[in-house]
Amino acid sequence: MTQRVLVTGGAGFIGSHVALALARRGHDVRVLDRRGSDALAGELVIGDVRDSTVVDAALARVDVVCHLAAKVGLGVSVQDLPNYASVNDHGTAELLAGMARAGVARLVLASSMVVYGEGRARCQAHGEVSPGARSPAALDRGKFEPPCPRCGRPLTPALVSEDVALDPRNAYAVSKVAQEQYAASWARATGGQATALRFHNVYGPGMPRDTPYAGVAAIFTSALLRGEPPRVFEDGGQRRDFVHVDDVAKAVAVAAVSPPPAERTEPLRAYNVGSGVPHTVGDLAAALSAAVGGPAPVITGEYRLGDVRHITADSTRLRAELPWAPTVAFEAGVVDLATYLAAGTGRSLRSPRGPA
Numbered sequence: 001m002t003q004r005v006l007v008t009g010g011a012g013f014i015g016s017h018v019a020l021a022l023a024r025r026g027h028d029v030r031v032l033d034r035r036g037s038d039a040l041a042g043e044l045v046i047g048d049v050r051d052s053t054v055v056d057a058a059l060a061r062v063d064v065v066c067h068l069a070a071k072v073g074l075g076v077s078v079q080d081l082p083n084y085a086s087v088n089d090h091g092t093a094e095l096l097a098g099m100a101r102a103g104v105a106r107l108v109l110a111s112s113m114v115v116y117g118e119g120r121a122r123c124q125a126h127g128e129v130s131p132g133a134r135s136p137a138a139l140d141r142g143k144f145e146p147p148c149p150r151c152g153r154p155l156t157p158a159l160v161s162e163d164v165a166l167d168p169r170n171a172y173a174v175s176k177v178a179q180e181q182y183a184a185s186w187a188r189a190t191g192g193q194a195t196a197l198r199f200h201n202v203y204g205p206g207m208p209r210d211t212p213y214a215g216v217a218a219i220f221t222s223a224l225l226r227g228e229p230p231r232v233f234e235d236g237g238q239r240r241d242f243v244h245v246d247d248v249a250k251a252v253a254v255a256a257v258s259p260p261p262a263e264r265t266e267p268l269r270a271y272n273v274g275s276g277v278p279h280t281v282g283d284l285a286a287a288l289s290a291a292v293g294g295p296a297p298v299i300t301g302e303y304r305l306g307d308v309r310h311i312t313a314d315s316t317r318l319r320a321e322l323p324w325a326p327t328v329a330f331e332a333g334v335v336d337l338a339t340y341l342a343a344g345t346g347r348s349l350r351s352p353r354g355p356a
Helices: 011-022 052-059 076-103 135-138 170-189 218-225 243-259 281-292 316-321 330-343
Strands: 004-008 028-033 041-048 064-068 106-111 122-123 127-129 156-158 191-199 200-203 241-242 270-271
Touching: 004 011, 004 052, 004 076, 011 028, 011 243, 028 191, 041 052, 052 076, 064 243, 076 106, 076 170, 106 170, 106 243, 106 270, 135 170, 170 191, 170 270, 191 243, 200 243, 200 330, 218 281, 218 330, 241 243, 241 330, 243 270, 270 316, 281 330
Parallel strands: 004 028, 004 064, 028 041, 064 106, 106 191, 191 270, 200 241
Antiparallel strands: 122 127, 122 156
16 A cells, blocks of 8 residues: 655655655655755655654655654764754654644654664673673773673673663764654654664665765775775774665665554564674775775774674564565675765776666
């Protein structure tokens, strides 16, 4: 059945892919964004999600909302805190209040793996534990692995399920937890259905470049296209789940229009969205260097407070409850990204992937 779907942030990196994925499935798409684009799928409403008048206009005759409008990245300094709170928290609150006024009862929220902090790991002595925060003193000494918080022994990283306690460790993460809690509160009060998709490290065509808030894949590739080696923080051993934007967009589209599981009782159902295949940040840098024929990565030993060491997804729940599975392999996806970014410099790379 055709749905009328509002995609907030639909002119952005992930949002534009979501709007296109929904349109390709025959749904009526409306995009709410502060900027426009000739390439957008569907109707465009230009405005700020924090403006209740704009929100009310965008929600008219809508069946479901995919909320992707947000300030992203981990932040540069404490001075970013008000902006994260304003755009992500206030913006979500205004949207949910508008949905209640308009009688829109379905929400898909773009959340993030950052809500987990360091996630989970296994200690030989104490089993599954939540790693503690890494201290600046240890990081200065090059001790990047978080120890067991109980005995100090080394830990083995483990996949993170949706039931792990949330542990946000930077401004962006705190704002994402707040978004989920606002959405759950809205669902309880209105009887609506809220779904939070916790994206892992999303990459692919359309990634922002040359900004401190860009993803690590775009930062590496931008350096390579300038003829510079990608600079890898710490020792490059940080584990992540890199998931292609096409797969993420399909997950959002499926969640937006699929009926909820029959046994669902909680006000908000969370799902990890990841490839299921962990890679290190060093792996990513090396793969991108090979894809563009650029210089080898440089391991800097530098670090950023607020970064986590390892966070990788268990996406079993999403695969079991919704008709979704990732389809873009890491190796092909890296070439896809490099091809897209190289196009802006006049370079030509051949991608092994066909159309999405």
